[in-house]
Amino acid sequence: MLNASTLALALANLNGSRQQSGDNLVCHARDGSILAGSCLYVGLPPEKPFNISCWSKNMKDLTCRWTPGAHGETFLHTNYSLKYKLRWYGQDNTCEEYHTVGPHSCHIPKDLALFTPYEIWVEATNRLGSARSDVLTLDILDVVTTDPPPDVHVSRVGGLEDQLSVRWVSPPALKDFLFQAKYQIRYRVEDSVDWKVVDDVSNQTSCRLAGLKPGTVYFVQVRCNPFGIYGSKKAGIWSEWSHPTAASTPRSERPGPGGGACEPRGSEPSSGPVRRELKQFLGWLKKHAYCSNLSFRLYDQWRAWMQKSHKTRNQHRTRGSCPRAEGARREVLPDKL
Amino acid sequence: MSRREGSLEDPQADSSVSPLLHLEAKIQQTHSLARLLTKYAEQLLQEYVQHQGDPFGLPGFSPPRPPVAGLSAPAPGHAGLPVPERLRLDAAALAVLPPLLDVVRRRQAELNPRAARLLRRLEDSARQARALGAAVEAVLGALGAETGGPRPEPAAAAAAIAAAATGGVFPAKVLGLRVCSLYLEWVSRTEADLGQLAPGGPA
Numbered sequence: 001m002l003n004a005s006t007l008a009l010a011l012a013n014l015n016g017s018r019q020q021s022g023d024n025l026v027c028h029a030r031d032g033s034i035l036a037g038s039c040l041y042v043g044l045p046p047e048k049p050f051n052i053s054c055w056s057k058n059m060k061d062l063t064c065r066w067t068p069g070a071h072g073e074t075f076l077h078t079n080y081s082l083k084y085k086l087r088w089y090g091q092d093n094t095c096e097e098y099h100t101v102g103p104h105s106c107h108i109p110k111d112l113a114l115f116t117p118y119e120i121w122v123e124a125t126n127r128l129g130s131a132r133s134d135v136l137t138l139d140i141l142d143v144v145t146t147d148p149p150p151d152v153h154v155s156r157v158g159g160l161e162d163q164l165s166v167r168w169v170s171p172p173a174l175k176d177f178l179f180q181a182k183y184q185i186r187y188r189v190e191d192s193v194d195w196k197v198v199d200d201v202s203n204q205t206s207c208r209l210a211g212l213k214p215g216t217v218y219f220v221q222v223r224c225n226p227f228g229i230y231g232s233k234k235a236g237i238w239s240e241w242s243h244p245t246a247a248s249t250p251r252s253e254r255p256g257p258g259g260g261a262c263e264p265r266g267s268e269p270s271s272g273p274v275r276r277e278l279k280q281f282l283g284w285l286k287k288h289a290y291c292s293n294l295s296f297r298l299y300d301q302w303r304a305w306m307q308k309s310h311k312t313r314n315q316h317r318t319r320g321s322c323p324r325a326e327g328a329r330r331e332v333l334p335d336k337l
Numbered sequence: 338m339s340r341r342e343g344s345l346e347d348p349q350a351d352s353s354v355s356p357l358l359h360l361e362a363k364i365q366q367t368h369s370l371a372r373l374l375t376k377y378a379e380q381l382l383q384e385y386v387q388h389q390g391d392p393f394g395l396p397g398f399s400p401p402r403p404p405v406a407g408l409s410a411p412a413p414g415h416a417g418l419p420v421p422e423r424l425r426l427d428a429a430a431l432a433v434l435p436p437l438l439d440v441v442r443r444r445q446a447e448l449n450p451r452a453a454r455l456l457r458r459l460e461d462s463a464r465q466a467r468a469l470g471a472a473v474e475a476v477l478g479a480l481g482a483e484t485g486g487p488r489p490e491p492a493a494a495a496a497a498i499a500a501a502a503t504g505g506v507f508p509a510k511v512l513g514l515r516v517c518s519l520y521l522e523w524v525s526r527t528e529a530d531l532g533q534l535a536p537g538g539p540a
Contacts, residue, residue: 019390021448022506026392034400037507077450 016075431470
């Protein structure tokens with residue numbers, strides 16, 4: 001309650017405004033009627049935005065996002081403006097397309113130069129002040145990403161119950177540019193949320209997943225990292241994952257292994273030593289039996305035949321164009337393998 | 338006398354149907370529209386109050402009722418007038434409301450820029466008021482009643498309120514509340530007046 005001669009009032013310990021239009025300060029007469037009112041905006045000046053990250057899709061544009069200082073809670077309308085300029089010359093430019101990948105993001109669609117660094121920063125302003133982020137310097141070529149690999153196909157490998165073949169196409173948007181490509185594959189069982197990742201696919205456009213569970217539906221995704229564009233030394237930026245592609249392994253009577261091959265992380269160890277020993281054996285055979293056509297392929301074909309005929313693992317049958325393979329196996333193997 | 342059909346279908350397209358049935362259908366349609374818009378106007382008022390902050394919306398909040406140029410609340414004697422006269426007054430008010438609602442929307446876009454639903458409701462209300470006003474005039478035309486004498490120009494009323502709305506934030510909030518309240522009063526008044534003419538009504 002104020003007396004009639006009060007001309008000023010101090011309000012302390014106010015909480016931040018609860019609505020954008022400000023808090024209402026209302027003066028009532030003794031009978032409760034409203035004599036006058038005003039609006040207060042109670043808040044904080046912005047803190048320095050930070051953690052700016054940017055990427056360019058196929059070298060055609062630049063998208064940046066940042067984290068507002070103090071987690072953005074100023075209780076006041078705060079305007080964030082992404083600014084950029086060529087480092088060595090040029091005027092400041094202001095990004096115009098905001099909120100493209102979240103509330104604190106901006107998209108620059110065109111007119112970007114390559115082979116020259118940009119300086120990028122964010123300015124935050126509200127009624128109580130302003131703040132500016134640190135400047136990020138980058139070359140567009142060092143932050144290139146691309147679309148996920150298209151046309152991802154997953155198929156069975158003959159009758160092999162623990163393998164699936166994955167094929168994809170190199171991103172077409174970069175087909176005219178010289179770059180190296182890294183790919184990653186991830187896969188999971190249909191009713192699981194745990195992905196297994198294969199990350200040393202290098203620049204192949206196919207991979208065979210092995211050591212899978214028979215009779216199981218798998219979802220597979222692929223992504224691409226186009227690094228080394230025009231000689232850039234930076235690591236590159238991974239694309240989004242491709243849409244999941246599903247395929248199922250054939251059913252089997254025998255309990256299959258649970259892990260993966262094609263060098264996935266977290267694969268079961270039981271498949272590792274067997275294949276390592278086999279690899280060593282094949283290497284020895286090639287060296288000593290003068291047969292260049294022995295390979296995992298023959299081994300897989302043999303396994304397929306085994307599953308078809310339901311015979312024991314000790315039956316042997318040779319195929320392919322390597323007539324000396326059978327004779328070579330009859331040799332006494334050295335101790336060292 | 339101009340005949341504006343608003344957003345209703347024209348039952349007179351089929352000339353084999355009695356003109357009386359056409360009129361009855363038109364009245365019924367317009368009455369249904371007014372009933373729907375009354376509900377929307379209530380929602381608009383609730384949404385508006387919610388975004389202005391306390392004490393707006395609190396029980397006992399009795400803000401000043403600033404005059405709105407070119408528009409006043411339905412008079413106490415409105416319900417005692419003949420139905421055509423009531424509908425003329427309804428149509429006149431509905432013609433003034435759209436630009437006023439636009440002014441309120443523009444001011445709220447500055448004060449509450451993230452209140453997307455409120456802004457959308459204000460925009461829709463301006464369009465709906467215009468449609469209902471045109472439909473009421475079509476009913477008046479079908480009744481053979483004059484739409485009335487000279488009315489204040491809606492643009493002039495809007496300019497006056499726009500000037501008032503550019504003042505302080507609190508007065509702008511109060512003025513917007515007044516416009517939204519007047520919109521609800523006139524739309525529900527129109528619903529009641531059309532109900533007098535609709536089949537099953539006292540008329």
